[in-house]
Every structure is written in structure tokens, then in C-alpha cells.
Amino acid sequence: MHSAAAPVNSDLDPFSPEFRADPFEPYTRLREAAAPIVWLNKYSIWAVSRYQAVRAVLDDWRRFSNAGGGGLANYFLEKPWRRPSLILEVDPPEHQRTRRVLMQALSAHRLQQVRVTFEAQADALIDEAIERGALDAIPDLVQRFPLTVFPDAVGMRREDRSPMLAYGAMVFGGFGPVTPWYQDLMKQADAVSAWIMERCQRQALSADGIGAAIYAHADAGDIEEGEATLLVRSLLSAGVDTTIDSIGLCLRCLAEHPEQWAVLRDNPGMARRAFEEATRFDSSSQSLFRTTLEDVDFQGVQLKKHQKVLVLIGAAGRDPAKWPQPDRFDIQRRVTASQIGYGAGVHSCVAQMMARLEGEVFFAALARKVQDIELVGPAVLRLQPGLRGLSSLPIRFTRKTI
Secondary structure (H helix, E strand, C coil): CCCCCCCEEECCCCCCHHHHHCCHHHHHHHHCCCCCCEEECCCCEEEECCHHHHHHHHCCCCCEECCCCCCCCCCCCCCCCCCCCCCCCCCCCHHHHHHHHHHHHCCHHHHHHHHHHHHHHHHHHHHHHHHHCCEEHHHHHHCHHHHHHHHHHHCCCCCCCHHHHHHHHHHHHCCCCCCHHHHHHHHHHHHHHHHHHHHCCHHHCCCCCHHHHHHHHHHCCCCCHHHHHHHHHHHHHHCCHHHHHHHHHHHHHHHHCHHHHHHHHHCHHHHHHHHHHHHHHCCCCCCEEEEECCCEEECCEEECCCCEEEECHHHHCCCCCCCCCCCCCCCCCCCCCCCCCCCCHHHCCCCHHHHHHHHHHHHHHHHHHEEEEEECCCCEECCCCCCCCEEECEEEEEECCC
């Protein structure tokens, strides 16, 4: 039993451009507050930032629900703009039913099957990037890799897939407050949503991809046909943008820390560890939301029913109580079992092993082929609400010679 603690208030705005440009100093202030959970005055929500407190919320779905929506909007109090995700925005036991389908469709055997094609695509794109000389790595390399290999694995036909980026921006941008940028983006919502939904239909997918494997569960009676369509949509909306941003942030880390790039370049087998450390150090998913299902005593602080809790996993990744020298990017650090860039608990990212495979394959190919990484211009962060990621990373690669 915790004794009652007075709430700690903060005027920090975690959705402001200033915060998004550099959240790490504000994270320190939040972690060092006199309570394990802080009330953010601007949005009337709670925030947790210490690693232990973040894990406590993410591991407790019975009190901290996903059904209230993945963002600032509270689905217990308002209607969402789209039908909630059958995997992200539901709680057990419903969550287990749909999660089981996706876990089987994304089995270790299937990941092993697609590895060879992922490796071939990474090799081809990196060879092209080396030959081009200076390029903007985000549109010219980083976006192209997940936009090719992941939809291919799902079973989408080859075409211009840029609407997937617009749809992802709508989904993740909707997790924050409504801004003029978001209102303008949502003018495309009907057209982009229709494009996505058309490509999630059974007849639009190849017979041997992940999408077909999901529809096979509808044939077996595990889910309904319409639910299969929505699960394919969930994969396509969440499985591209996060990986693009994670790879882009990791590439920037390696470019800005040449001593760490040298370690990876000499040991391509460390690609997975480099990607994991970058996810801890600067995650594309800096935050998640949960909503209280009842009045909650959280480590002595009283929360009311149906209040939003901002779970700052980016702050947890830099918590010195968990990580020695947390502000140091070190690819030899062993973090896989503890870093929570993919969430934690029953709602942890269902496609995380696919994302990890893509990151590992990409950076292993880079380490095999590239000698030096040179930044030839400033990296540019996106400052709108949503995922943390880069819009530009001017770079030049020098080919490794044997």
C-alpha cells in the first residue's frame, strides 16, 4: 500500500515542435520529478517517463487500457475518425484472438523465408546508393527499402506505394493534438483510406504472402472476413513508417558516431545489436498512450477512471536508473531483452520481429559494402506530432575495398 502523494504538475508540451526537436532534456526533468507520474497541464493527461514506471503501466492492461485509443483522443469519450484497430486498440481477451492470427502469419518460418529476398533488395539499394555519390538517404534509400520488402511480403502488387506514407502520417499524426498541419493532411483521408482498403482485400493480394495467410484464418473460422481485411490494414499502416524511421535514426546515429560505425563495419554480424541500441537511444516510437479503466492508485498517486496516460518510452530508454551512461550510443551494449522501443506487455508490437529483421538485414548489408559514411548536410527531423523520424539525411557512402 502506497501513502497518498500530492500530484506533480508540469507545463511541458510533448507535442510542440521545440519538444520534438530535442526531447531528451525535458525527459530528464520529468524523470527527476518528485512523483513517478506527472500531470501535464496543457492536455490534462498524465505522463510516465522512468523505466520502471513505464514498464508498470505497459504490463498492466487490466487497469491501463488500449481500448481508449492509441493517441491523445479518448475513445471512451469521443468517436474515432476510423474504425479502431483490431490489434492495437482492443484489450484481452479480444486482443489475444486477433494477435494469435498475426503471430502465426508472421511466424519464424515465414521470416526465414523472406530473409533472402530482403537481403537481395538491401544489397541492390545500397549498391545503387554508393554509385550515386551524395544523396538524401531518407527518400532515396531508407524509405525505399521497407516500402519494397514489407508490402511485397504481405502480398501487395508492385506499384507506386507513396499513399502508404500518407496513410501512416494520418494514423500516427492523429495520436497528437489536432493542428493545422493535421487538418490539411486529413483532406486526403477519404481517398487515401479507400486506396489502402482496396489493397487489403483478399483478391488484391498474392496467394503466398502474409495477407493470404491472414485470410486463411478467416477460412478456418478463427476470424471473420472483414476482420481479416482490417488486420491486413493494421499491418500495412504500422509496419512501414515505424521501420523507415527506425532505420533512418539508426543510420544517423552511425554517421554521427564514426567510432561505432567502425565497430559495425568490421563486424557486420553486429547489425542486429546496432539496430537495437539505436532503438533504445532514439526510438521512432517515443510514446504510447494508455487509458485508465478505473480509479487507480499508481505508486501513491491517485488517477481517475478514463484518464489518459502518456507513456514516454523514449524517456525510459535514457533512464540512468536502468542504463549505465544512457546518453552514450554504444552498439556493444546488450539491450535486446530490456529495451522497450516496441512497447512491452501483451500489447507489444506484434510485427517487431519483422522490423528487427529489416533493420538487421539493412545494416548488415551496409557494413559489408560501405567503408565510410559522410554527412554532407544537416539531418532534418520532422517536427509534426506522430512518429519521431527524419525527413532528410544528406549523405555520401564510400565503397569498401577488399
